[in-house]
Ligand SMILES: Nc1nc2[nH]cc(C(=O)O)c2c(=O)[nH]1
């Protein structure tokens with residue numbers, strides 16, 4: 373954190389934002405629950421099949437908000453008891469991201485704050501700094517078809533806990549085989565999710581492959597929001 377920010381109270385810290393909205397969670401163990409989405413601007417990766425290209429340059433941040441303003445909006449404008457902190461990459465801003473996560477966990481009404489992180493951010497500092505049991509991590513593992521496999525930090529697998537999730541977004545047969553090998557090579561307590569890339573992996577094919585491979589502990593993860601609404605629609 374730059375020295376001039378260290379004097380600020382956590383609530384005065386500013387972050388670049390894309391949007392805040394309420395809908396139902398489309399993914400993971402909390403799929404279907406009303407959820408407030410807090411989407412930060414900026415990402416350190418450029419996945420080929422990214423569906424939120426509006427969350428990093430050349431697009432621009434919608435605005436910057438202080439943590440105080442973000443918390444006030446979550447408290448006053450919505451009723452959901454779950455928060456999805458997403459992006460872009462919501463942990464891109466280090467101690468500033470951690471401060472936001474802490475303050476979101478501090479909202480009395482909120483029962484769960486899950487962070488959609490991209491596998492290229494070391495989770496150790498967040499796990500040691502955020503004491504709240506409300507904070508959970510949903511870590512993507514970027515497979516070769518994403519173009520970002522080289523950026524994956526495999527040390528994160530051993531850090532994840534039973535309440536966390538690790539999500540493999542699968543675009544091809546080769547991605548599927550790679551995901552199976554990664555799960556065998558890097559034991560984790562997190563729940564493993566397999567998610568089909570909307571355009572190139574028909575869900576029925578992915579299910580057939582999961583059953584054939586005997587992956588009894590892996591959960592199919594469909595993006596409910598792309599079934600309910602137009603897959604290109606924002607803010608849902
Ligand atoms: N409904 C809904 N569920 C989501 N789960 C993760 C999302 C994301 O963009 O990170 C997302 C999203 O954008 N919409």
Ligand code: SF4
Pocket residue numbers: 415416417418419421422423424425427459460461490
């Ligand atoms: S990490 Fe997420 S936001 Fe960043 S490029 Fe990949 S899919 Fe898009």
Ligand SMILES: [Mg+2]
Pocket residue numbers: 423424
């Ligand atoms: Mg999305």
